[in-house]
Amino acid sequence: MGFIEHIVFGFSIALTPMNLLYAFVGTLLGTIIGVLPGLGPVATISILLPITFSLGPQQAIIMLAGIYYGAQYGGSTTAILVNLPGESSAVVTCIDGYQMARQGRAGLALATAALASFFAGTVATIVIATAAPQLAEVALQFGPADYFSLMVFGLVGAVILARGSVVKAIGMILIGILIGTIGIDVNSSIPRFTFGIMSFGDGIEFAVIAMGLFGIGETIANLGLGEEGRTYVRTYSGLWPKLQDLRAILPPAIRGTVLGAALGILPGGGPVLSAFSAYALEKKVAKDPSRFGRGAIEGVAGPEAANNAAAQTSFIPMLTLGLPSNATMALMIGALMMQGLHAGPQLMRDRPELFWGLVASMWVGNVMLVILNLPLVGIWAKCLTVPYRYLYPGILLITCVGVYSINRSALDVVLASIFGLAGYLFNRLQCEPAPLLLGVILGPMIEENLRRALLISHGNPAVFVQRPISLAFLILTVALIGVLIAPMLRSTRQRAFEEKA
Amino acid sequence: MRIRLTTDLLTGLLFLGLGGFVLVYGARYPIGSAVRMGPGYFPRLISSGLALLGLVLIIRSLLRGGETLGAIALRPLVVVLLGTFAFGLLIERAGFWLASIALVFASRLVERELRVAEVAGLALVLTALITVIFRYGLGLPMQLLPF
Numbered sequence: 001m002g003f004i005e006h007i008v009f010g011f012s013i014a015l016t017p018m019n020l021l022y023a024f025v026g027t028l029l030g031t032i033i034g035v036l037p038g039l040g041p042v043a044t045i046s047i048l049l050p051i052t053f054s055l056g057p058q059q060a061i062i063m064l065a066g067i068y069y070g071a072q073y074g075g076s077t078t079a080i081l082v083n084l085p086g087e088s089s090a091v092v093t094c095i096d097g098y099q100m101a102r103q104g105r106a107g108l109a110l111a112t113a114a115l116a117s118f119f120a121g122t123v124a125t126i127v128i129a130t131a132a133p134q135l136a137e138v139a140l141q142f143g144p145a146d147y148f149s150l151m152v153f154g155l156v157g158a159v160i161l162a163r164g165s166v167v168k169a170i171g172m173i174l175i176g177i178l179i180g181t182i183g184i185d186v187n188s189s190i191p192r193f194t195f196g197i198m199s200f201g202d203g204i205e206f207a208v209i210a211m212g213l214f215g216i217g218e219t220i221a222n223l224g225l226g227e228e229g230r231t232y233v234r235t236y237s238g239l240w241p242k243l244q245d246l247r248a249i250l251p252p253a254i255r256g257t258v259l260g261a262a263l264g265i266l267p268g269g270g271p272v273l274s275a276f277s278a279y280a281l282e283k284k285v286a287k288d289p290s291r292f293g294r295g296a297i298e299g300v301a302g303p304e305a306a307n308n309a310a311a312q313t314s315f316i317p318m319l320t321l322g323l324p325s326n327a328t329m330a331l332m333i334g335a336l337m338m339q340g341l342h343a344g345p346q347l348m349r350d351r352p353e354l355f356w357g358l359v360a361s362m363w364v365g366n367v368m369l370v371i372l373n374l375p376l377v378g379i380w381a382k383c384l385t386v387p388y389r390y391l392y393p394g395i396l397l398i399t400c401v402g403v404y405s406i407n408r409s410a411l412d413v414v415l416a417s418i419f420g421l422a423g424y425l426f427n428r429l430q431c432e433p434a435p436l437l438l439g440v441i442l443g444p445m446i447e448e449n450l451r452r453a454l455l456i457s458h459g460n461p462a463v464f465v466q467r468p469i470s471l472a473f474l475i476l477t478v479a480l481i482g483v484l485i486a487p488m489l490r491s492t493r494q495r496a497f498e499e500k501a
Numbered sequence: 502m503r504i505r506l507t508t509d510l511l512t513g514l515l516f517l518g519l520g521g522f523v524l525v526y527g528a529r530y531p532i533g534s535a536v537r538m539g540p541g542y543f544p545r546l547i548s549s550g551l552a553l554l555g556l557v558l559i560i561r562s563l564l565r566g567g568e569t570l571g572a573i574a575l576r577p578l579v580v581v582l583l584g585t586f587a588f589g590l591l592i593e594r595a596g597f598w599l600a601s602i603a604l605v606f607a608s609r610l611v612e613r614e615l616r617v618a619e620v621a622g623l624a625l626v627l628t629a630l631i632t633v634i635f636r637y638g639l640g641l642p643m644q645l646l647p648f
Contacts, residue, residue, distance in 0.1 A: 168512055175551065177547050178551070187538075188531075223581070393609060411589075414586060414589040416585070420582065443547075
């Protein structure tokens with residue numbers, strides 16, 4: 001089949017009533033949780049994992065994807081009207097978006113965010129449709145050694161590009177990998193770290209970990225912060241931009257899209273990193289950089305295009321290689337696993353309808369989002385006036401019922417509470433819980449591929465540098481580490497020089 | 502010298518403790534060889550790494566200091582966990598309705614003054630909503646009442 005046939009095939013799946021419904025539910029939920037500060041896509045997708053279990057795999061992945069990129073739209077609404085990031089990738093949009101709103105250009109800022117996101121979403125959909133099948137083709141030839149090196153590369157990348165301490169992030173990955181070893185070892189059928197508890201034999205359910213860390217742990221952290229006073233911008237006229245506005249939006253939207261689409265594919269590169277990079281880029285190419293921070297329209301268009309493009313292209317490594325580039329993608333792999341499906345090139349070959357249906361639904365979802373976020377923006381602004389004390393009991397309740405529903409096990413609810421406690425402690429220790437989730441997903445695959453690679457090579461570790469694909473990933477890993485260490489070296493040297501002077 | 506409780510120091514102790522525990526507890530699983538790995542090989546590899554990182558963090562924090570541990574919000578922590586534990590204990594013994602009401606009330610103890618009428622209303626609405634969605638919408642066979 002050619003490109004056009006694939007796209008038509010995809011739309012024939014995405015436009016069935018059920019799939020349209022779940023794309024709508026996903027984008028609607030995504031918009032709402034994007035608007036609400038303190039509730040992000042990772043927590044929402046974690047909480048909804050058990051619900052997707054009762055849907056088909058196609059509906060599940062369409063809905064979850066909708067939540068993820070929908071949150072990128074919704075987050076900007078809060079950033080512009082309240083100067084709070086509704087979603088962490090909208091942090092940069094606060095800078096110029098809120099200034100525009102204070103100058104009475106809230107409507108234009110909202111329109112800029114939505115239209116730049118839509119443009120980026122459309123381009124990113126095409127990028128996925130063209131790049132993913134070819135990448136999957138290549139990935140089908142990967143051996144165990146190649147997969148091992150790929151995963152090491154993915155984890156190192158996730159750590160380096162993430163914010164916060166690198167040592168802590170690596171530690172969190174290792175803890176995740178160790179949690180992943182719980183259960184009966186497939187090769188020797190010896191139960192590992194089950195502590196005599198029968199139900200640990202199958203390992204700890206991924207959804208229970210995610211729901212505990214994010215559903216319960218983050219709620220405690222939010223409650224610890226207390227509610228802040230918010231000042232709203234309540235008037236947002238001029239939602240329909242003029243031609244000259246469109247002309248001002250387009251160039252930064254294009255730059256943001258290219259940057260975001262590229263960074264989204266990288267392991268660890270997601271919407272947040274892309275938005276920051278796009279803002280820096282816009283400031284660099286601007287004729288008058290002093291306008292930034294005072295309501296520059298490029299400062300909204302660039303980052304908003306970038307975060308949406310990155311949210312969508314981060315699906316590429318997940319779908320084609322089974323490699324999650326961030327916590328959300330780890331959750332997607334988890335959702336597919338609960339359906340008995342393993343993300344990766346085999347899935348793309350054997351179940352093409354899943355892939356093409358998802359790609360087409362992304363574009364459909366983006367159309368829905370423009371409609372949801374421009375004419376209906378008033379409804380979401382109202383959402384912001386709901387106090388947190390009405391929301392969090394509901395979040396906890398859905399989490400608990402959801403955890404219980406997976407295996408109808410009360411023990412799982414207790415286990416999720418313990419992970420909630422751990423999640424809050426990690427928050428206080430300034431350890432991001434997201435890498436732990438990547439470790440849980442990738443741990444068993446890393447062990448399996450390490451075992452198989454060394455079995456084939458008769459225990460010779462040189463196999464990892466002898467196979468060209470594996471070697472390439474290892475070189476990339478070293479290069480990434482180099483990128484990380486270089487600025488640290490430079491700053492230490494700088495400090496040394498300053499001390500001398 | 503007084504040791505400051507930095508987040509780095511505490512994280513280091515946590516990593517070292519966890520890594521050490523897995524090393525000791527995991528000693529019962531055979532290692533095997535690189536060609537034929539036993540069930541103990543991989544966990545030992547990973548937990549050694551974790552313990553090592555813990556040491557790095559501890560030494561670094563003693564040399565360089567760092568941010569001290571922020572306040573622990575004890576009330577939300579205890580109250581929320583109490584609520585979710587209660588839910589876990591009640592769901593099978595007393596049914597979803599009682600478990601749900603218990604969770605909503607417990608979690609709202611975060612506030613110093615309990616607005617009884619408001620919380621009762623919230624509990625009622627949420628319980629009804631979840632019952633409709635999970636029990637009837639998604640067909641989850643869960644017990645609603647104690648009998």
